[in-house]
Amino acid sequence: MSKKIFLGLILTSIIIVSLIALTGCVDPQKNPTIPSYNTFPRLGELTIYPAVISSLSTTTLSVVAKDDDGDDLTITFREEQNRGSFQVTSSTMAIWTAPLAIGSYNIYAKVEDSTGAAVEGYKTLRVINHDPVITGIENKTAFIISDTYIFWPSGNTSTITITAYDVDHPDTSLNFDCQVEKFLDFFTQLELPDTYTYTILPVSSSVSDTSTTNTFLFTMQEDPPYDIDIYFDISVTDNIGNSDTLSYKIQAGD
Ligand SMILES: [Ca+2]
Numbered sequence: 544m545s546k547k548i549f550l551g552l553i554l555t556s557i558i559i560v561s562l563i564a565l566t567g568c569v570d571p572q573k574n575p576t577i578p579s580y581n582t583f584p585r586l587g588e589l590t591i592y593p594a595v596i597s598s599l600s601t602t603t604l605s606v607v608a609k610d611d612d613g614d615d616l617t618i619t620f621r622e623e624q625n626r627g628s629f630q631v632t633s634s635t636m637a638i639w640t641a642p643l644a645i646g647s648y649n650i651y652a653k654v655e656d657s658t659g660a661a662v663e664g665y666k667t668l669r670v671i672n673h674d675p676v677i678t679g680i681e682n683k684t685a686f687i688i689s690d691t692y693i694f695w696p697s698g699n700t701s702t703i704t705i706t707a708y709d710v711d712h713p714d715t716s717l718n719f720d721c722q723v724e725k726f727l728d729f730f731t732q733l734e735l736p737d738t739y740t741y742t743i744l745p746v747s748s749s750v751s752d753t754s755t756t757n758t759f760l761f762t763m764q765e766d767p768p769y770d771i772d773i774y775f776d777i778s779v780t781d782n783i784g785n786s787d788t789l790s791y792k793i794q795a796g797d
């Protein structure tokens with residue numbers, strides 16, 4: 544093939560390709576395997592309710608979407624960093640369970656039509672966590688003068704019952720702690736050296752819908768020679784480290 548003929552063929556090819564590009568050689572109307580057009584689906588409202596939730600609790604996600612071509616739509620949800628978990632409840636709804644960590648979470652909804660055309664949008668929700676609250680402290684002794692008085696002849700023991708509540712998750716186990724903070728001379732109110740031998744042992748725990756209760760048994764091995772005030776440090780900590788603390792006083796004497 545001479546150089547002239549070869550260049551002629553290339554030129555002819557370029558002209559033919561250009562004509563096809565300009566005029567459209569394939570008519571989509573006559574060739575049903577090639578779609579004439581597709582419009583992207585439209586993502587309407589992405590609703591998150593409630594938009595502020597506690598750690599480990601749930602919120603409902605729902606989407607309104609439309610496709611002008613009438614294509615079937617598939618909706619999928621995701622969290623930006625793949626935290627929490629989704630439970631699909633219908634083609635347009637899901638329940639999201641928050642993780643423990645507080646903060647802002649971006650929830651994405653993707654709407655995809657049957658041709659694969661997709662749009663995605665997101666909304667931000669907040670995960671919060673409240674402090675637990677100590678709602679009650681009770682003290683019982685074997686020989687009751689009052690609920691806050693240990694009578695040594697009764698056996699030097701005292702049962703301290705602490706009740707607390709966490710609005711985030713009443714059924715989540717709270718961590719209770721009961722320690723002796725200090726001993727004071729009842730009359731002078733001067734602090735005494737902590738030289739007593741005593742034990743504080745957890746003895747029972749119970750959980751209801753509205754509260755969690757833990758009981759501690761406090762036992763002193765000796766009778767002080769005079770009345771004393773015993774101050775206890777009581778704390779309740781939730782599963783994220785939030786806590787409530789109280790100082791609680793019991794008088795002890797003969
Ligand atoms: Ca479509």
Ligand SMILES: [Ca+2]
Binds near residue numbers: 783
């Ligand atoms: Ca909490």
